[in-house]
Amino acid sequence: MNKGFTVWFTGLSGAGKTTISHLLEKKLKEWGRNVEILDGDVTRTNLCQGLGFSKHDRDTNIQRIAFVCKLLTRNGVAVISTAISPHREARDKARKEIGNFVEVYVKCPLEVCAERDVKGLYKKAMKGDIQGFVGISDPYEEPLNPELVVETNSETVEESTKKIIKKLIELNYLNPKGSFTHVYSPEEEAKIRERLSRLGYI
Ligand code: ADP
Numbered sequence: 001m002n003k004g005f006t007v008w009f010t011g012l013s014g015a016g017k018t019t020i021s022h023l024l025e026k027k028l029k030e031w032g033r034n035v036e037i038l039d040g041d042v043t044r045t046n047l048c049q050g051l052g053f054s055k056h057d058r059d060t061n062i063q064r065i066a067f068v069c070k071l072l073t074r075n076g077v078a079v080i081s082t083a084i085s086p087h088r089e090a091r092d093k094a095r096k097e098i099g100n101f102v103e104v105y106v107k108c109p110l111e112v113c114a115e116r117d118v119k120g121l122y123k124k125a126m127k128g129d130i131q132g133f134v135g136i137s138d139p140y141e142e143p144l145n146p147e148l149v150v151e152t153n154s155e156t157v158e159e160s161t162k163k164i165i166k167k168l169i170e171l172n173y174l175n176p177k178g179s180f181t182h183v184y185s186p187e188e189e190a191k192i193r194e195r196l197s198r199l200g201y202i
Contacts, residue, residue, distance in 0.1 A: 006070075006080070010103065018082050020160050024164055028078045030192060036077050036078075037082065040082045040083030043065055063094075086138065086139060087141055104148045107151050109153055148164060176201050176202035
């Protein structure tokens with residue numbers, strides 16, 4: 001069985017967690033991995049439905065997501081979580097619960113996130129129409145010792161994703177020397193190896 005792991009993104013709304021998660025998913029599938037994304041917005045509408053945005057509810061939100069990440073991780077899945085997860089303590093608890101935990105701080109200055117305003121939420125929060133918005137009226141606690149920081153204000157999505165893949169190799173969660181033959185035909189495998197080699201992974 002493949003070694004499971006959870007890439008745990010944390011960062012402000014609009015920092016780029018969802019965008020990077022989609023490219024990362026595509027890349028991990030090319031490595032022959034089964035991938036699950038726990039998208040923070042999606043889990044809010046099912047697994048975590050009914051929870052609000054108080055500190056207690058935010059931490060319960062993270063606890064539930066971490067529980068599912070744990071189940072998947074121990075079964076060899078490559079898991080990606082994209083919840084904002086603003087509280088350090090809640091992230092540290094998730095780290096303990098999951099074990100194979102790769103914390104990636106998706107870093108982007110608040111003013112850039114507010115300017116991107118992907119969902120129009122910053123405008124509302126700055127007008128006072130949303131209470132307790134992370135970065136505006138609720139705290140965001142930066143990670144002190146994440147496995148990786150990606151800076152989406154100065155890196156492309158491709159660059160950030162490549163950094164994450166390299167980190168996963170370094171941490172032994174992806175093995176470039178492993179065989180892909182259980183997933184791909186020999187022809188496909190040769191093509192993948194050629195591309196990985198061109199990109200400098202192997
Ligand atoms: P989050 O999931 O963190 O709330 P999103 O991924 O939904 O953020 O939104 C990030 C926005 O920033 C998208 O519109 C994306 O196209 C844009 N963006 C610009 N540069 C980058 C980058 N280097 N990495 C990720 N997103 C970027």
